[in-house]
Amino acid sequence: MYKIGYIDEDKGWCNTFYQYFKSDFDVILFDIISETTIESIIQDIQDNELDAVIIDFRLDESGLINFNGDAIAERLLKINPHFPLMMLTAFEQDAIDHVEDVNIINAKDILDGCFPEKVEILKVKIRSNIDNYYSKIRKSEDRIEELVKKKNEKTIKLKEEEELTKLYIYMDEIYPEEKEIPANLIQPEAITKLNEFVSQTKEILEQLKKKED
Numbered sequence: 001m002y003k004i005g006y007i008d009e010d011k012g013w014c015n016t017f018y019q020y021f022k023s024d025f026d027v028i029l030f031d032i033i034s035e036t037t038i039e040s041i042i043q044d045i046q047d048n049e050l051d052a053v054i055i056d057f058r059l060d061e062s063g064l065i066n067f068n069g070d071a072i073a074e075r076l077l078k079i080n081p082h083f084p085l086m087m088l089t090a091f092e093q094d095a096i097d098h099v100e101d102v103n104i105i106n107a108k109d110i111l112d113g114c115f116p117e118k119v120e121i122l123k124v125k126i127r128s129n130i131d132n133y134y135s136k137i138r139k140s141e142d143r144i145e146e147l148v149k150k151k152n153e154k155t156i157k158l159k160e161e162e163e164l165t166k167l168y169i170y171m172d173e174i175y176p177e178e179k180e181i182p183a184n185l186i187q188p189e190a191i192t193k194l195n196e197f198v199s200q201t202k203e204i205l206e207q208l209k210k211k212e213d
């Protein structure tokens with residue numbers, strides 16, 4: 001069973017969400033208090049090892065905190081831009097104006113008891129987002145292993161070198177605390193050469209970015 005977090009300053013909505021989703025997911029509710037910060041929420045998300053997070057957009061209504069769900073989403077996606085994330089709100093237009101990816105926004109009124117079919121659709125969307133997230137990681141790991149083998153055998157093509165670089169950068173975004181690809185993905189003797197190759201590529205990308213700025 002996937003573990004998902006729900007962030008909402010309203011305990012009534014937290015309870016409603018829990019009742020709807022507890023049979024399908026391991027639901028972790030976040031306790032929003034006056035001392036709560038964006039950093040503390042991010043830390044709780046990481047500590048709980050969640051598979052996805054659902055955030056209420058308007059979190060400052062109670063006056064306990066002075067930030068909204070879009071600030072949490074922005075910070076979380078800076079750490080891992082691929083992490084499964086959704087937003088519930090009764091203020092869709094306001095959320096659209098503040099959230100970069102409008103596809104994560106969902107109407108909160110589906111939880112008022114009148115739209116059970118829409119709740120089921122939301123469950124499917126959450127599960128599908130998580131499935132796709134882990135599936136892409138697994139496929140990337142397998143492909144990296146194939147390409148590193150080719151690189152060691154000196155049979156890798158230029159396009160495959162480029163693909164390997166993109167995959168490595170993707171995995172670096174998934175595992176930002178890792179200094180290199182997880183050890184189970186490649187042979188130890190390949191790490192040094194691969195790191196040198198990716199390091200050079202990142203330097204080029206940084207130089208191009210500076211020129212664009």
